[in-house]
Amino acid sequence: MTAPRTFHQQSVLQAAVVGLVQGLTEFLPVSSSAHLRVTSALLHWPDPGAAFTAVTQRRTEAAVLVYFRREIAGVVAAWTTSLFRPERRSDPLAKLGWFIILGSVPISVLGLLLQNVIETAFRDLWLIGAALIVFGLVLGAADRVARKDQATV
Template sequence: MLWYHIVFLSVIQGLTEFLPISSSAHLILPAQLLHWPDQGLAFDVAVHVGTLIAIVGYFRKDIIQIIVAWFASLVSRQSTSDSRLGWWICLATLPAGVAGVLFDDFISEHLRSLEVIAYATIGFGVLLWLSDRFGASDKSEAEFGIKSVLFIGFAQALALIPGTSRSGITMTAARTLGFTRESAAKFSFLLSIPLILAAGGLKSVELVASNLVVDWVGIFMGVVLSAISAYLCIYLFLKWLNKIGFFPFFVYRLILGSILLCIVYI
């Protein structure tokens, strides 16, 4: 990979991992549209580490409180809002984890096309806007329950389809259930941690087993740039979300999906 490939893909990964516009689609597109070389397994591990550093760094106080309360609930059997949030994150992660194990090979072979990405980008973008435009906004994080968490968890499993957006579909599900934008976004971000850990861990195991020659300078650049861009993205997104809503992301997805359909059919 050339240096500007590394810079572009690292920043794109950092920005799109947490914005509701699909990171997988944006990482697939440069290779298909610009004929860039595939970024490779080592680089995938690097940008996963970078985004994990960003999300853990931003929510470090919340994460520590949740972990401490979760372990305390195992010992004392007493439930608090933080311990329940820890259990909800575990529960909501299960559907995507099971779906990933069962369908990852099928998705990799059959759904990583421009056409699928285009339709998913538009379709799930419409759902995001509808849920934000017509959904209620009266529920906080304290009102998560088993049914709502499972609904969000099963929605998250759909993010295995390239173009869906993991953050986008989980926020869509939460907004559909009436949670505020801030609550939907925060839960979506915290929910990303187990999946990023799992994905990064699996790719790391594959990398070690592959005996590939690693460009450590490129890896370091990928980690640093994706971490910085992801941290800034989280900060700005949460700061502006209540002012701008999800409509700009719907418009972006509509434009991007339309361009991709033109490329496919024209």
């Protein structure tokens, strides 16, 4: 009996399917990483792994950076200017730059601290399924609240 093949030994078709799922789900309010894991399981393929998932997400991030390059340049310019000119610190784009930096700190720290868990336990299909259901319920509730708020305006 031969050992099961790893994802890296799988076909180009499998990589293309997983890449397509990544591209389609990245811009939706759903977890593209979870959908990569679920898709592989549904098709009886091995887990693509955290590293492969991260690589596919880099391509999506690159597309976002290219598409929003002017907006990003505006935020970077305003933020940089605000470092040297205190009167520019009230600029909404400068504030957005700070919020992006501050919002990146917790996820960076958690990523470093939980690296081993992310690559193992957090890829469990039961945990992923439960998280998708809970997040779906939260999104549904938020949508309902937003509709009520819009109706009263």
